[in-house]
Amino acid sequence: MTDEPALGWESNRRVDHDTVFLIAVTVMAFIVPIFMIFPPLPVETSDALRQTHRKLGRPAHRSKLPSRSTPEQQPQQAKLPTIKSLFIYPIKSCRGIELDRSRVLPTGLEHDRLFTFAQLKPMAGQSGRWECLTQRQLPLLANVKVDVWLPDPSKKSRELGHSDARFLVVRFPWQAPGWRGTMHFLAAKLSRGLSASPEKQFILPLDFPSQEEIKARTYEISHVKIWEDVVQVLNMSADLPPQLAMYLGAKHQLALFRSDPSSRRQVFRNIAAPEDTLGHESVVDFQDGFPIHLLNLSSIQALESLIQKDKISGPPEYDEDDWKSVRFRRSGMPEESSVFTVTCHTVRCKLPNVDPATGVRHSVEPDRSLRKYRQIDDGAPRMGCLGMQLCPVFPNTGTPAQLESYVEAGMDVEVLKRGPHRYPG
Known part of the structure; x- marks a missing residue:
């Protein structure tokens, strides 16, 4: 029992x-x-692009740029400095993309500064004028992330087929109000990890569109003022979500422009080497004034110690101040090289006061220390300098294909010529 x-x-x-x-x-x-x-999680534009495209650049967690000084960055006798990392900024003043290798064009690194944000500045008695925007006016641009998506021949979607189009995906922090915002918050955590925040994104064509596409997407030919120049550009604001202006805190109407290949700007005050020396006309898209900016990690760390981009490592701090011409080349392979004329010092404004990781502006640094320790150029009195401006040199100009070269991380930096600089202030 x-x-x-x-x-x-x-x-x-x-x-x-x-x-x-x-x-x-x-x-x-x-x-x-x-x-x-x-699907319980919203399908983003990037999810669809992964079926036919690849995203350009290195993931942030695999950056070659060290967060602190390492022994290999210290000056070493009888050893050439090397390129530590390469960065492009497809949209001016937004988050950059780190590359292992990049094509060099007369305008600089490929895909660099092709787009810019602008605001419509009111003018008495007139309809207003578009003026280029940077982190100087809108520090939160530092939090706007940009992805370049290129066709991947190895991928073919059964639904989408193969695509040759190249795209720009723009992402910025945004959480809708109410229950929708709560859903976006949870979706971000579930799809991208616990540290992720909700974002809004939109997509743009990377290449300058055809007349048919301009008409279909209601783009407009316009003009924008950038520094001393007013240039013809393509207004692509039809694709701009209104939430972006709210996030950035824009006080006036916000627009997004794409550089027009037929209407590029001359290099700043036309001080680059003559065209017969460079092998091409010195022009830029939305760069401040010159095609390429070079920074020496040793110089950055030396300045940081007092306070308490291509970036190179190895030479002594501020050694680059008198460079006039440089060659980037693979060690032992002189035929694979790129030559640049070093045009002038980089005169610094207050933009570096904005923390690129957060978009928060410091009240005085590093501008105060730059002005105190780096007043080195008689052409820019009371201004601090850090870095050098470069223009590419192409010795052969017979075909468009000859107006390009390549640079990549790990290349040696060979100084071909030294001499004094004076900024054309």
Whole structure:
């Protein structure tokens, strides 16, 4: 008699497990198809592009740029400095993209500064004028992330087929109000990790569109003022979400422009080497004034120690101040090289006061220390200098293909000529 209750209890438990299993299978049979038709996480533009494209650049967690000084960055006798990292900024003043290798064009690194934000500045008695925006006016541009998506020949989507189009995806922090914002918050955590924040994104064509596409997407030819120049550009604001202006805190109408290849600007005050020396006309897109900016990590760290971009490592701090001409080349492979004329010092404004990781502006640094320790150019009195401006040199100019070269991380930096500089202030 003592055994019968135990046997009955085991039998009931087995029946309960079977019942739970059948119920779970039944529920899943209904839920899985629903999730397939209506995904619990929103499908982003980037998710679709992954089927046919690849994203340009290195992930942030795999950056070659060290967060602190390392022994290999210290000056080493009888050893050439090297290129530590390469960065492009497809949209001026927004988050950059780190590259291992880049094509060099007369305008600088490929895909660099092709776009810019601008605001419509009111003018008395007139309709207003578009003026270029940077982190000087809108520090939160530092938090706007930009991805370049290029066609991947190895990928072909069954639904989308193969695409040769190149795209720019722009992402910025944004959480909608109310329950929708809560859903966006949860979706960000589930899809991109616990440290992720909700974002809004939009997509643009990377290449200058055809006349048919301009008309179809309601783009407009316009003009924008950048420093001393007013240039013809393409207004692509039809694709701009209104939430971006709210996030950035723009006080006036916000617009996004793409550089027009037929209307580029001359290098700042036309002080680059003559065209017959460079092998091409010295022009830029939305760079401040010159095609390429070079920074020496040793110089940055020397300045940081007092306070308490291509970036190179190895030479002594401020050694680059008198460079006039440089060659980037692979070690032992002189035929694979790129030559640049070093045009002038980089005269610093207050933009570096904005922390590029957060978009928060410091009230005085590093501008105060730059002015105190780096007043080195008689052409820019009371201004601090850090870095050098470069223009590419192409010795052969017979075909468009000859107006390009390549640079990549790890290349040696060979100084071909030294001499004094004076900024054309």
